[in-house]
Amino acid sequence: MNEGAPFNVIGKPLPRKEDRRFLTGRGRYLDDIDLPGTVHVCFVRSPYAHARILSIDISEAEQMPGVVAVVTGEQVNQWTAPLRMAPPIDGLQPMEMATLPVDKVRFQGDPVACVVATDRYLAEDAAELVMVDYEPLDVVADMFEAMKESAPKVDDALTSNLVSHQTFAHGDTAARMRQAHCVVEAEFRSHRQTHLPMETRGILADWDEGRGHLTLHVGNQAPHPYRSVMAGRMRMKESEVTVIVPDVGGGFGQKIAVYREELTVAALARHLKRPARWREDRLENLSAASHARENVARTRAAVDANGCLLALELELYEDFGAYSFYPANYLARVIAMILTGPYRVQDYAFDVKIALTNKCGNGPMRAPMAITSWVMEGTMDAIARDLGLDPVDVRRRNILSGNDLPYTMATGETLEDINPAEVMEKGLAAFDYEAFRRRQIEDRKNGVYRGVGICNVVESTTYGSKFYKAAGIPGSGHECAWVKVEPSGAVRASAGVMATGQGYETAFSQAVGEGLGIDPANVAIELGNTDVAPYGMGSRGARGGTAGGGTLYLAAQAVQGKALEIAANLMGLNSAERLRLADGVVQQFANDAWSDTELTLADIARVAYLDPTRLPDGMDPGLETLKAYDPPAMTYSNLVHICEVEVDVHTGEIVIPRYLIVENCGTMLNPTIVKGQQLGATIMGLSGTLFEHVVYDENGQNLTGTLADYLVMSADKAPEIEILDLSTPNKRTPAGLKGMAEGGVMGAIGAVTGAVNDALAPLDVVFDRHPLTPDAIRGKLRDRI
């Protein structure tokens, strides 16, 4: 650390503690946990996208050697409670979903029966023997078709497939449109994608008949909320259910909800009185886990002749699929709320419609609001195009700088401690935008189509309880942590968030080490076990750093406070004011300098636990703290992505010779881990824009069930990325943390699309939908080149 840096261990690029077990094959993922007598589960899934279930004949499957049980919704729905998704949100239709469907299936892959056998091979054999008689129904696989009156209903209990519809207006957009120099319209279509964690979903349910207790080993990002839902649907108390999350091979939002398969396996373990496990295979994961995105956005921007934004209207649609495992408005609403992000505009209105279709249900995927920045920046590019202005000039005229803050957006959210203008300028300078434009002109003379895309992002990171309340979403944004110093001086800490690969054990040990004044190497972080961890809201969005790390930091500071009070008492001082812990040793401030005393944290801990008569009067023995923390309504990070592409107009292939990021993500617990998140998020965004696509045909058949069909960006296609930092701390959070890890997805989508459009501008084409495949590029260029 530099001299004068505010922290000793926060901000150090320490290598990760987690790595040793992963590098040596000693990680412990769900499949690696073995309980004697475990049975294996395989689901029978619907081949139809929409069909009535007339009958299910399990007799032949039941008789197969090795088969323990075959069950359908008839039994499972008696053992479990249905999911009622009915938060009190205006315009949202409540939905109720049985654990397994008994009347009809709603998408190809819907589970209708479940085979339990002594191994997975046998379970798959038996699943083939389950005979289901279906009566196919009309299928609706397109959201705009679904919203028509005549469309077949996906959920018969709803009044229509329009499961959610919300509007908002601030100011008078219509008046501004009338007054404007012109109104620029643009459209953006993102396509269906899926999370694709390298480890698929799964669960190992262990029923303890003697204690009447259910232990669930499951890869999940939010163990306590998961336990609450699971207990409710199992008709048990939370005290009767333990959730233990082992190492998780990626989540990206797919591992939050209680899925129907997991609930079925838990119910089966209790029914059969033996451990039961299910590990999803890749075919299931791609077709029946959870999908994401598939939005259509239309903007209308009122601008003056200089491209200054006067008003903005957003029309947004999302294809939510067949079921609602999350409130249907959850993802699209955030897009609408933060759309204007880095730009000044007060007259803003949105209209958000969510439709059900006969496809796998949607859920939050890393950056649920992923499309946001592309929509906003694409609108900026459209303004520049229509007015014949440089896209950077248009941004400069509208972007918020530090001087504009705090800035209350039209939606009522207040932005502070961000610096969009400064970040963009630093990016443009590092990229040398002017030189690029000269190079671009030269190259075009030689038939080389080079372009640059700029995407400014304001990333909503940590959602506090006040945000939930204001947005009408039930739930809390607080987090909880404990820090314990054991009698020997060993330090343990836990929080309710759960890692799925991010490196929490390392980053959090730095937060605790900083707060307590010890070497982070001596902090053991214990996450994921609901019997050990305090009740917290889990990992979602980008809350790990601020909610998780921030709460641990505060808890550790509290423990340090108590330790120093004990130290003062032991040293015969009246106050602990001039004491601190550094690297586990009590230091005293005297003669303008800190110097070590002979007292260590271990000495203090021994007294706290084993010699309590030496504690200050009235102090409880022990040395531990439980601390809850509710972050501000919202914290924001901001960043710019600048992407250079070269488009081969003959093949439609896109090469990314340069990719630059400037980011302000506040105080970093560990910059190495932050960089890992920036890189991973960016490639995920590029992958989604250029490669990934869940494809359904008009009959609702999923055509992308394997990894040879659902393409993700591989190393040969991924660009090298440069990252610059322009971080400023958040003044309202512990240690100035903000959180990050989703903005990269948002930035990449907008930057690469903008770059392609810039490159091909001489050919007078605009790409407004994804994925940008070579074939799609050629499709538009075909008449021109």
Next chain:
Amino acid sequence: MKPGRFTYHAPESLDAAFGLLGEYGDDAKILAGGQSLIPMMNLRMARPDHIVDIAAIPELTGISENGEQVTIGSMTCHADIVAAEVLVQRCPILPTAAKFIGHHAIRNRGTIGGSVSHADPAAEWPLIAILLDAGMVVRSSRGERRVQAADFIQSIYTVDLEPDEILTSLVFPVLAADEGWAFQQISRRAGDFAIVTVAVTLALASGGTIERLRLCLGGMDVTPFRLKDVERDATGKAPDATWMDEVAHLAATAGSPESDMHASAEYRREMAAHLTKQALNTAIQRCRGGDG
């Protein structure tokens, strides 16, 4: 995704393999490298009752050369073809094409014979075999027969192989020292199934005109195919831009490509033209002593 049940046989001689294939007929499937068969079995799209693993039959593996031809045992893996010095010297298009197959781990196990017998329309070996008029050596208890590649590969996933027969080796002509060649492919990512592939061999006469040409397209029909008319007409022509444009146009209009998720038929046609030009240029450059 677990395969269905089967009985496993691992004969150590061709005769033993013939016996098993004769006994089980259509119920048996030959397992070569398994890099196409096993995924299909895991997905339960293929479910043979008997698997005859021919890996233990020694004479099916290896590469030999006799001056005019190279013979490659059907169980030779792609990686060994990439690394074979004799092929790099005498028929360099073979190791080059092999590098386009899948990834390292796949090339270490997948075999040339397995690939040709599987006859995936996007695969590299059927295309190269057809390009070079390779001879397919097929044996059974009834004896040995030799089929030209274009006859062997009949349609998508369909080859001229009876249930009791084994493809034992492939015989390729070596390229002449002054013969140029090129292998051009477009796929979404490294190692993915090809969208379109174009392979060319070309020799120039002393005057600079074309002496002989082979040109084969993949991804444009149910099997790879040669542009025989183009090849015939090329002899004596100057390999100039006009000619190349003409050939590229013929390539684009040849065959009957289908649209799928990864590429439309129109795109395949465009790429056939584009890659044909690239391939011809590369081959000509190699003829003239460049390294392409």
Next chain:
Amino acid sequence: MEKVAITLNINGQDFDMLVEPRKLLSDAIREDARLTGTHVGCEHGVCGACTVQVDGRSQRSCLTFAVQAVGKSITTIEAIADEDGGYTALQQALHEEHGLQCGFCTPGIIMTFEAYLRENRDPTNEEIRDVLSGNLCRCTGYQGIVRAVKVAAERMRGGKSEGGQS
């Protein structure tokens, strides 16, 4: 269907097991030899998580039946270490360059490159990316892995490494 008794040599040790012929090598390694560092990610040969070495060459263990591996020498991630049981150059570089996050794809990547770096001692970034394209990673964006392989190769050649952050 009858199970067959086989012996697999994994990491220099013989494991006797009774398996159906259809049992995939990946499952036999994990369930019968209880070596769970080999991960199953797709079971159709695309993701590369299950990559092991068979007679020193990288192969997909999900695209091989266990019965096919009899008589071969199988190496899994659990055997990858230097002579003193510490990290190999590749493991060390992956650690330093943050070349892993959730760790699920990591064993497959290590098994691929421990073999590859014996073949090619001085790979270019482009070659590394080409080889790495056979292993999907959803967390890292690949950059740290590419750099780690480069650094490891340099160290293995005995040259000096640039190391550090890129």
